[in-house]
Amino acid sequence: MYINSGYLHNSLLDFKDKTHPLVVGSCGTYRLIHQPRLPTYRPRGRIDYQLLYITAGKGHFFFDNKEQIIEAGHMILYKPREMQKYVYYGADQTEVYWVHFTGSNVKNILKEYGLFETGRV
Numbered sequence: 001m002y003i004n005s006g007y008l009h010n011s012l013l014d015f016k017d018k019t020h021p022l023v024v025g026s027c028g029t030y031r032l033i034h035q036p037r038l039p040t041y042r043p044r045g046r047i048d049y050q051l052l053y054i055t056a057g058k059g060h061f062f063f064d065n066k067e068q069i070i071e072a073g074h075m076i077l078y079k080p081r082e083m084q085k086y087v088y089y090g091a092d093q094t095e096v097y098w099v100h101f102t103g104s105n106v107k108n109i110l111k112e113y114g115l116f117e118t119g120r121v
Helices: 106-112
Strands: 002-007 023-031 037-042 049-056 058-063 066-071 075-078 084-089 095-102
Touching: 049 058
Parallel strands: none
Antiparallel strands: 002 023, 023 095, 037 084, 049 075, 049 095, 058 066, 058 084
């Protein structure tokens, strides 16, 4: 597996920051090469937002206990405290970019660009 990531202040902890309009806490990319699977399960979510962009392969996401397969070219948004459950499989040759962010103006920024008005994908 190939991983390239960076964290604000070298901290792996999620955080909420309302002192700035938009703050990126961490970002990175995963590419499954030899690893058979990479699961993520956060039953209580995180306190920040997470945006995932699948550039190759696909991801298996679980929304309302139903699996939804999301293919390359799509983004997925998790809002604060939303349960996160998804898995990437090596056989799918998945490559994904992700960013965790927070801020006082995030809702307005997403709305301004018309992002995720009708759902998570």
